[in-house]
Amino acid sequence: AQKITQTQPGMFVQEKEAVTLDCTYDTSDPSYGLFWYKQPSSGEMIFLIYQGSYDQQNATEGRYSLNFQKARKSANLVISASQLGDSAMYFCAMSFGRTGANNLFFGTGTRLTVIP
Amino acid sequence: ETGVTQSPTHLIKTRGQQVTLRCSSQSGHNTVSWYQQALGQGPQFIFQYYREEENGRGNFPPRFSGLQFPNYSSELNVNALELDDSALYLCASKPLDNTGELFFGEGSRLTVL
Numbered sequence: 001a002q003k004i005t006q007t008q009p010g011m012f013v014q015e016k017e018a019v020t021l022d023c024t025y026d027t028s029d030p031s032y033g034l035f036w037y038k039q040p041s042s043g044e045m046i047f048l049i050y051q052g053s054y055d056q057q058n059a060t061e062g063r064y065s066l067n068f069q070k071a072r073k074s075a076n077l078v079i080s081a082s083q084l085g086d087s088a089m090y091f092c093a094m095s096f097g098r099t100g101a102n103n104l105f106f107g108t109g110t111r112l113t114v115i116p
Numbered sequence: 117e118t119g120v121t122q123s124p125t126h127l128i129k130t131r132g133q134q135v136t137l138r139c140s141s142q143s144g145h146n147t148v149s150w151y152q153q154a155l156g157q158g159p160q161f162i163f164q165y166y167r168e169e170e171n172g173r174g175n176f177p178p179r180f181s182g183l184q185f186p187n188y189s190s191e192l193n194v195n196a197l198e199l200d201d202s203a204l205y206l207c208a209s210k211p212l213d214n215t216g217e218l219f220f221g222e223g224s225r226l227t228v229l
């Protein structure tokens with residue numbers, strides 16, 4: 001069975017500092033995708049970054065990078081130079097198979113608070 | 117701005133009633149999926165539609181049903197509402213050739229009393 005685990009219910013970070021949000025997963029499927037989404041209080045899920053299981057390089061998107069450690073089955077999100085607008089819920093998610101993100105399995109989320 | 121809009125944004129129903137939630141996707145997004153997000157939880161996959169047919173379903177009973185229309189709009193219908201159906205319902209869409217992100221709407225928050 002597939003499973004996504006986020007062990008940090010809440011995290012605090014000082015503005016302009018970097019923060020790492022943890023995510024581990026469990027699957028026997030060799031082909032999968034890993035996603036991070038941000039959910040502000042408005043409710044909309046905002047896509048941040050994607051890593052495919054066969055990708056050799058860690059994904060980066062601006063201030064976001066995904067620390068993909070396949071052997072450890074972890075896909076941590078690193079946010080550099082935190083901003084006040086980064087305060088939100090962050091969800092790690094997983095898709096399976098080569099057809100892409102047709103349906104995602106989400107973790108329980110981490111609430112990030114950026115302190116001025 | 118994802119181009120996915122949902123309505124209504126908030127609604128209140130009583131147990132046993134029926135509800136219809138609506139979603140409008142971007143042109144060309146022929147795959148749409150619906151998620152239920154209970155308070156304090158991550159979203160859970162309800163089902164997915166492609167070219168107006170359901171082609172994937174999560175662990176939800178048949179009283180959760182949907183429709184997809186040729187104009188890239190879709191509906192989620194829930195019959196015989198239960199208190200545990202209170203949640204944020206999210207619609208997400210993507211074009212068929214996109215193996216990456218899903219585009220989410222802001223959701224419809226349903227409260228069942």
